[in-house]
Amino acid sequence: MRTGIALRLLRAGAMLAGLAAGAVQAETLGFVLSSFTMVTPGAGPEDCPEGFNKGYSERFLDSLPASERQRYAENQGLLYQAQAPWYYENPEEDPCANPGAFPDPGMYTIDGPLSLQRMEPDGSLSQRSAPPAQCPATDDFTALAEGRAIDNQYWRVMGCVRGYQPTGQAAAFANSFIFDGSTTMLLEVDMPENGADGPVALRIASSDQPVSLGTDGQPLPWRSFNTVAQERFHNSATGVREGKVIATGPFDLRLIRAAQRLDSELYLRDARLRLEIDPDSGEASGYLAGYWDLEWLAHASIRIQDRTGRSSGKPAADTHGYTCPGKYYALQRLADGHPDPASGNCTSISVLHSLRAVPAFVLDRKSTKPEQADPAQ
């Protein structure tokens, strides 16, 4: 971590002094993410034999005799009244703020063998038909993580949800949070000298500075960003460059996940990043796979809490078409990472993200002078 910052500053300092970078030092490439979305391939015809899950409103309407449905259909206000409250004063009463305290209403998930993209230990993506990943035994997960392909079990949980289909709400929302300035993610790669293959160091950090949008509405390259001060949101990884591809070993990742009313974190454990850098445009694209910590997943994606702690979980669940306890228990059932030593239950679930990034200058929040850089690097 420390040496990473030092190198970065050294380079920035060198550029400021008007020296050409790259001749003596390894080149550091900086990026800002312009796209970061979960891989949600869409349910196939046999994936959801029971159909899609239903949200609160649909469940309520289903429970009524046909003759009574019409008046709710005609008056949305009436329907919401019947569902009230959407927002709870007391979290104890809120099935979304406190899903584990409520019974499991069931959730349709994709339980059969599934052919979908997974990240192999070498960072490559494979796609072969496989049954759901199992929660492994407590003692060998760490060893297992080294050699195990990272599945996308989260898609199994959400695969029979209307809002998580590729044309649905979740996909549309994903990048809007980058564009509207609520989430900015930075990436830096220390490349081997002279374009050679070899080991690389990567740093991923959050910034609270919005991307700049161009006149075409897309994030602009070459902007300078400061990372946030909180050490928590500075992550580092090491990997190998082979040709155009960079693949990292497992690392833990924490990033700010803020959006509209959401104020949360993304916490992935034993994550791997695969990155391809286009030498012409300087832009990067790739995949991030890892195990999403269930506690933080629930915070960001079930409870959906804002800065005041208020949960928007119930309206969100209704919009997408699921129930909060349903999702909560389905996650427990399909979790495939980091078994708890005491209970043996898995505490994380595999997930795959795709990403794109444009070149950017990653600057530290504190302006340390170049000569203070660590010469050990």
Add this chain to the structure above:
Amino acid sequence: MPVLHRVKRSLILLGVCLPLSQTALSSVEASADNQRVVGMKRLTESQYRNSVADIFGHSIELYGRFEPDYRQARLLAVGSAVTSVSPSGYEQYDIMARGIAKQVVAEEGREQFLSCDPLADACIDEVIQHYGSQLFRRPLSRAEQDQRVAVAEEVMAKGGDHYQALEYALASLLVSPEFLFRVERVEPVPEHPDEARLTAWSRASRLSYFLWNSTPDAELLAAAERGDLYTRQGLEAQVHRLLESPRLEPGMRAFFADMLRFDTFDELSKDAALYPVFTAEVAEAMQEQTLLTMNEHLLQENASYRELFTRRAMPMNRALGMVYAVPVQSSDDWEPYEFAEEGNRAGLLSQASLLSLRAHAGSSSPTLRGLYLRETFLCQTIPPPPADVDFTLDEAFAKLPTARERLLRHRKESTCAACHHLMDPIGLTLEQFDGVGMFRTRENGALIDTRGELDGRQLGDAKALGQALSEHDGVPACLVDTLLRYALSAPDLRHQRRALDSLQQAFSDSGYRFRDLLWQIATSETFYAVPESQGASS
């Protein structure tokens, strides 16, 4: 102060002498009947804004739109001497005048703006006199004063209170031609009644609008009243004071922007798919960067004008960092930046503002850039293309990958070649900068060749162009010409040939220091001369 010292010496050497007569004659005394108007310059938008801010304070808000300023002979300053006021323009001046006057008499403004209580005897008279002399840049005549008092009385007769009375009287000053135009008057020279000279007030205005782009302050008006502006010592003291004032920098910004034609930035539009970086914020920062660079180089450092074309240091902010693809530490401020010696940018011509200003919406333009450079920095004119240009060949050439190849078309016909050989080879050296000034090495996949030529000198790239310009004698000569025309609002200097030559020489002797040139012009006879066509008494 060394600059001043050097300047004085060269002044004497050159014989750019001021009347040595120490007879301080107050031009107020001279009867208005003897005066003639020899020039009317409509205040430009920035002059109006600055004048109002300097007279009433910066808290005054201006509400309204300005008529577009008009450019003639490459300068808005020249255009200001030929434009007038249209009906819709008057409507806007009227809105602004009433807006200003309302703020002056408004309850919250009174303490700041009014020296007395309008209910008291003679207060309205006093306030009219106070603001009137500043707005008209000279004391009001009896008749002018009486009319404003009459306005106030009429307003009260129609049911207005004292504040409204004052408000309308002030508004009548602000829409008067004596405020909206810089009216320049001449009067007979007391010792030689058959000769004319600019009135002291007109001298004061010329000086302050030249150096400050704003109205004369109280001290300059007092100097005019004392007759100081007719004595060399008195004049030099004022010029020195104006040059040392913080108002010089905003004043000269107006000149730089006028000379570079930055007002045309507002009409500039770039293709969103090709140049997404050209946002409003970036466009504004581009102009600011160039103005800051000129300010820093020419005024703060008083460095040689020639070196402006090779200077590698320029201020940078985050918006521009995206154009130049360089890191910028400060998240909201400008910070110093210096391009590497072996980098590809140096000098004013490699700045994104100039590169964007003269390019098409979807591509660069070696021709437009070459033309701009000849006009702006060499004061040369190139005739527009003939009306009967045959464009049929263009289609075949349009498919070629680089501008160099496409422009070969101009060489195919002698009618084109005659002028284009003056423009295209200059612009081709700048081809590694795209339509918004971002660096590139290829166009449509083909490597860009940046070789070119300026007046017989072969150039390898943009930096060589900068070097060539910095060594070109036409460049400082053009600045002197442009600045003097700006100062005089003159379309040409046919009648000032000799003065121009002296100024050129002095500029060269000073090592091309801009501040010295300002001093030279502001203390020269030419600057205060009665315009040639109006010189002889009728």
Add this chain to the structure above:
Amino acid sequence: MKVKGLTRRTLLRGVLQGSAISVGLPILDVFLNGNGTALASGAPLPLRFGTWFWGCGMTPERWNPQAEGAKWALTPELAALERHRRELSILSGFNVHLDGRPNQVHSSGVVGTLTGNAPMVPDEYVTPTLDVLIADAIGTGTRFRSLEIAASGDPRHSYSRRSSSVVNAAEVSPLALYQRVFGEGFQDPNAGEFRPDPALMMRQSVLSAVKEDRQRLMQQLGSGDRARLDQYFTAVRQAEQQLDIMLQEPEPLAACVLPDQPQEVATGTEIDQVARNHTLLAQLMALAVACDQTRVFNVVFSPGASNLRRAGSSANHHQLTHEESVDPALGYQPEATYFVERSMLAFGEFLDILKSVPEGDGTLLDNCAVLAHSETSLAKTHDVSGLPLMLAGRAGGRLRSGQHIKGRGDPVSRVGLTLQQLMGVPVSRWGTRSMETDRALTEVLV
């Protein structure tokens, strides 16, 4: 005199390049009095400002025209406005800049457009909305400073606010609107007594002082500058004539016809019902404006996060924007888009209604500037960039219509600034933080 296809700027260039100029700059303001902006006597008709709001935006690929300028082609979601394309300008690519503030869904877009400030919390109006600022300038002489209607049936559906808490509530019932405007207290403008405004008389005395300044100056002037001063004098005289006209008793408002009292109708959120009520309310509103009962009007067709729905459907427009899948073959959400198209249809009808009222040599629409806007572009993601905006009417000849103007990410506050200046609000800069702007849209100003 009428010149087609020339902007003032090109015309100007032509004039100036032609010969040495002794005349002033825009001598072309004679164009200002084109058709329909003045009564036969030359007295100007009052200027009016209106807003027309619909909820949940549009589909950018189906709404935004491609070509810029006057040659833009109709797009699927604008098709319903074909007959008005010469009377309205499409503004695309203008953004509410959040500057790091949270996107308050269904609120940031409308508050940002109307106040030039992105709210910190939902429905936070730190300054009055655009229409209130304009009403303060042009609406103080009429019986109602502004009138609001909401076709969606809820009086709270109003974005006309002096502050977060002071809302100009909307009329939702045609009968109630009729009673408020044409019931008790209504004074027929054609029977009223005329009292000249003393402030106008005070302005006359300013002009006489200025004319004497000019007279004195004229005596000292060489021939070269006389023409320029004459030009200035012409401008002053025109201002004087305007004042004279405004001090005369106005001609009767021929278009002011008293409507019959309407029947009470049911309100609701079903789209056909909303469209019917919109027509009834808009007709009454147009007559209220023609009778000079107000000069500022605000129409809400559907609120932000639109609750309009189709008969028999359980999902309303807002839900559909989030819940309906994008049809892979079509590339958009067909059900949600239906409401966008219906909204544009309704706006077209609104313009028809303004046009149906004759005024001077033209119609009421000629003397209006109407801003149509929504709170999002693509509602699915609550996107506040590239907001859909339209300007309709000619504002008495001051507004140039029939164009497509691309904002290219400029702040939407430029639109608000332009409209205020157009309506004579004394403002030179407007908006906060990166939305603060002094750049009016010169493309739409005549």
